[in-house]
Amino acid sequence: MAPSPVAAPPHVHALLKDLHARSLEEESHLPSPMPLRCTPEFDDIMKDKFIALDQDKCEFVYQMLRAIGAKTVVEAGTSFGVSTIYLALAVTQNTAGSSPGKVIATENEPDKANKAIEHWSQAGDSVKSVIDLRLGDLRETLKKDLGIVDFLLLDIWIPLALPALKLVQPSMRPGAVIVVDNTTDNSLSYADLFAYTDAPGSGFRRLAMPYSGGLEFMVYHPDN
Ligand SMILES: C[S@@+](CC[C@H](N)C(=O)[O-])C[C@H]1O[C@@H](n2cnc3c(N)ncnc32)[C@H](O)[C@@H]1O
Known part of the structure; x- marks a missing residue:
């Protein structure tokens, strides 16, 4: 197996391995079927759950951020901060x-x-010091002070993906990249997002990558 593409000290690799394992363990105990997203029943089940992005998807995102030299990144949906x-x-x-x-x-x-802050502290100051954690509903917290955004990760309850994209869009640089999780498995639920990004002249181009559940890779070129 190829070595991890992620450049990090051994204690960070060990932490990530442990957090991914704990997230997978929790996911295996989620009730099936789950209540609809963004309902009080759904929120109640999920309020203390990890639901981290899969490790291979995280490694892809890391590698891509290194490739595009991303300096300002927005994450819609942080959970325990993996x-x-x-x-x-x-x-x-x-x-x-x-x-x-x-x-x-x-x-x-x-x-x-609070759990996320704990994990970032364990990772160390080089991780913690660049994170601007905005606590609260992202429909409020992403309204200002974003800077010029190179990358947006949409790992959020599906009905919030389009509102998050619309809030960040005015701050995106040409060529900004957006990654959206579980798009193939939930293509119907993402209909509003895709209607928006696929509309002629939207500036967005997208490609579904064959990760588990599908991982959408979008690029924003407002002028072409
Ligand atoms: C799929 S999880 C994120 C996992 C995280 N990206 C990771 O890989 O560790 C989505 C998170 O979004 C949070 N969330 C849901 N609605 C939100 C809202 N309106 N504003 C901010 N966060 C929200 C949930 O509490 C949940 O922790």
Whole structure:
């Protein structure tokens, strides 16, 4: 097996391995079928659950952020902060020797946000120091101070994906990349997002990648 593409100290690799394992273990115990997303029943089940982005998807995102030199990144949906660690590692490495970058993380469950802060502290200052955690509903917290955004991760309850994209869009640089999780398995639920991005002249181009459940890779070119 190829070595991990993620440049990180051994204790961070060990932490990520442990967090991914705990997330998978929890996911295996979720009730089936699940209540509809964004209902009180759904929120109640999910309020203390990891639901981290799969490790192979996190590694892809990290590798892609290094390739595009992303310095300002927005994460819609942070939970216990697992994917955020990959984003922060890439941004820290992309900005070495220049002005610092930032990863804007969003979470509306205070207990989850506290767990995320714990995990970032365990990862170390080079991870923690670039993260701007915005606690609360992302439909409010992403309204301002985004900077010029290179990358947006949409790992959020599906009905919030389009509102998040619309909030970040005015701050996206030409060529900004957007990654959306579980798009193939949930293509019907993502109908509003895809109607928006596929509309003529939207500026978005998308491609579904064959990760588990599908991972949408979008690029924003507002002028062509
Ligand atoms: C799929 S999880 C994110 C997992 C995370 N990206 C990771 O890989 O570790 C989605 C998160 O979005 C949070 N969330 C749901 N609605 C939200 C809202 N309106 N504003 C901010 N966060 C929200 C949920 O509490 C949940 O923790």
